[in-house]
Amino acid sequence: MSELAKRLAQVRERIAAAAKRAGRRPEDITLVGVTKTVPVEIIQEAVAAGLRDLGENRVQELVAKEPLIKGVNWHMIGHLQRNKVKQVLGKISLLHSLDSLALARELEKRAEAEGKSLEVLIEVNVGGEETKFGLPPAAVIPFIKEITNFPALKLRGLMTVAPLVDDPEKVRPVFRRMAALKREVEALKLPGVEMRYLSMGMTNDFEVAIEEGANMVRIGTAIFGPRLL
């Protein structure tokens, strides 16, 4: 087994162990391998080892790699500028980072014009960090009520990037808050809204995220090694 395949297997084992601790099934957790800065040949190796979901945070990199790696689901996990919507539509299976009404309007307009729909997650900034994108938790439900008027946008859940801390236990409350918010939205039973995914957890904190309810984790470093760029 290659080093990469070993690291991938170790990540899968850690995901499975965290799922079991939380009384959940490992197969209910989707691993999105974060491939930013990773060369295509290396990504192909991970795909050959069974990785099926790939995430990029920049449009330029996503559109460069997407035509070269087929048979996978591409996820856009970074902030999406309105003028780049056209480039990603039809290439991604899930947008994790819906963070404004202006972006929602643009996505709706473009998707509608092309006769497509797009599955989206709303990015939430639970930590209230200035440097991060995402809606404050209190804005999420009013926002969802607005976007239910956009038929081409299919709301499928919530996403967050927790603050970077030395001990992941410190961000457990962030993940717990997200899980509570997801349940609140579910209870509203809004038309067209299916709260299927809670995308949270990265290399430093994914086990705690899973214990608190994440069912989609976005992991780069633990699979591909440290980024050099």
Ligand SMILES: *Cc1c(COP(=O)(O)O)cnc(C)c1O
């Ligand atoms: C880079 C990135 C990740 C993965 O980070 P690692 O710490 O390398 O696992 C996850 N989510 C987003 C939004 C990212 O930009």
